[in-house]
Amino acid sequence: MSFVLGVTGSIATGKSTVTKYLRDQGFAIIDADQVAREVVQAGTPGLAAIVTYFGEGILTKERELDRQKLGTIIFSDETKRQELDTILKGFIRTSFMKKLAVFKQQKEAVIVCDIPLLYEAGYDELMDRVMVVYVPEVIQCQRLMARDQLTEVEARKRMASQMSIEDKKKRADIIIDNGGSRANTYQQVAAFLKEQ
Numbered sequence: 001m002s003f004v005l006g007v008t009g010s011i012a013t014g015k016s017t018v019t020k021y022l023r024d025q026g027f028a029i030i031d032a033d034q035v036a037r038e039v040v041q042a043g044t045p046g047l048a049a050i051v052t053y054f055g056e057g058i059l060t061k062e063r064e065l066d067r068q069k070l071g072t073i074i075f076s077d078e079t080k081r082q083e084l085d086t087i088l089k090g091f092i093r094t095s096f097m098k099k100l101a102v103f104k105q106q107k108e109a110v111i112v113c114d115i116p117l118l119y120e121a122g123y124d125e126l127m128d129r130v131m132v133v134y135v136p137e138v139i140q141c142q143r144l145m146a147r148d149q150l151t152e153v154e155a156r157k158r159m160a161s162q163m164s165i166e167d168k169k170k171r172a173d174i175i176i177d178n179g180g181s182r183a184n185t186y187q188q189v190a191a192f193l194k195e196q
């Protein structure tokens, strides 16, 4: 039986950093952000569904999703963000479940699921254990501003659109503190893997 490990955190706390390390160790990975990208590729029913609600203005000239434009819209309007979540939830879940089934069929010993909205969208029920990648909010905000070239106001809006990292930390089975160096983070993950 496969062991299904959820990796989550809040925006820019370091999920991708931890997941990349786990990928390099050879584990099977499902990346929910990647799944969310696949279900809105040009010509998909997912993209058609969001155009119906948000209008053609969210498309580029090539009729692909303008991700930056949609991000700016949903992270400054909570009703629209929730509507996007409602529209995409089913498409993302169906694709995720297919990928999970394939890895289970291949008898992967460990399947790592990197899911930003793991608790918010109820994926915790599908996980054997959940690892929360934690940094204090002040560091989270600094790293988000630097990575995505956002002002503090914009970064705070994005942080406020998710369950706070402190609440996720309380629910975690495993906490990885990513407030120090990357090497320190990798050491914590390696120590967890050694215990298994």
Ligand SMILES: CC(C)(COP(=O)(O)OP(=O)(O)OC[C@H]1O[C@@H](n2cnc3c(N)ncnc32)[C@H](O)[C@@H]1O)[C@@H](O)C(=O)NCCC(=O)NCCS
Pocket (backbone or CB within 6 Å): 010, 011, 012, 032, 033, 036, 066, 067, 068, 070, 071, 074, 081, 084, 085, 088, 115, 116, 117, 118, 161, 162
């Ligand atoms: C709004 C979109 C177009 C912005 O795209 P962009 O390429 O700029 O960002 P990316 O997809 O890499 O997401 C970056 C981070 O934003 C956060 N985030 C994304 N969507 C949401 C959301 N609906 N609510 C809260 N946080 C979100 C996550 O922490 C994610 O890791 C895109 O994030 C999207 O389609 N979101 C809806 C799908 C979704 O729910 N994704 C999360 C999968 S669990």
Ligand SMILES: Nc1ncnc2c1ncn2[C@@H]1O[C@H](COP(=O)(O)OP(=O)(O)OP(=O)(O)O)[C@@H](O)[C@H]1O
Pocket (backbone or CB within 6 Å): 009, 010, 011, 012, 013, 014, 015, 016, 017, 018, 033, 116, 143, 144, 147, 178, 179, 180, 181, 182, 183, 185
């Ligand atoms: N230990 C660290 N020290 C310094 N910078 C770090 C560390 N870990 C991650 N970062 C940087 O912080 C930013 C956020 O990290 P990362 O992209 O891994 O977060 P994430 O949780 O996957 O984000 P998102 O929710 O947007 O997908 C990146 O620019 C990354 O390079």
